[in-house]
Amino acid sequence: MDVVDIEGAFDSFEETWSPRLAASLNGQELKVAKLEGEFVWHSHPDADELFWVIEGDLTLELEGEPDQQLSDGQLGVVPAGVEHKPVADGLAKVVLFEPAGTENTGDADAGERQRDVEPLED
Incomplete structure (x- = not known):
């Protein structure tokens, strides 16, 4: 069993x-x-996305809905297909939970903003 220290993960x-x-x-990451x-702005047509x-x-x-404000210890789930744009006021440390292979930019043609998920370094 692998153990992950979340604070250490952010420090890496x-x-x-x-x-x-x-x-x-x-099948989730x-x-x-x-x-x-x-x-x-982007969406994930077939995947919910959790922000913690x-x-x-x-x-x-969120497109067509009120903005949702999240702070320390709070989480929210953006349903599949909902266009959304995360905005961090200052630095935010966030855990994401979504199906494996989900692109960070979803269906948007975001060029340099698109990133492959890298493994944590030891």
Whole structure:
């Protein structure tokens, strides 16, 4: 069994908007990411996406719905197909949970914002 220290996971990298794979289970991936500023509008047509804020403040702007504000210890799930844009006011440390292979930019043509999920470094 692998044990992941979440605080240590966040300490292992500096890049923002570049998720790191912390664990895989049952076809799902748990990723850690540092977010700062605005991301791009996108959706995941076939996948719900869970955002769990470990530290900081995150706004999930949702197409056609009120924005959702998340702070330390709060989580929210963006349903499959809902267009959304994460916005971090300052640095936010966030855990993401979604099906394996889910692109960070979903269906958006985001060019340089698209990232492959990298494994955590020891």
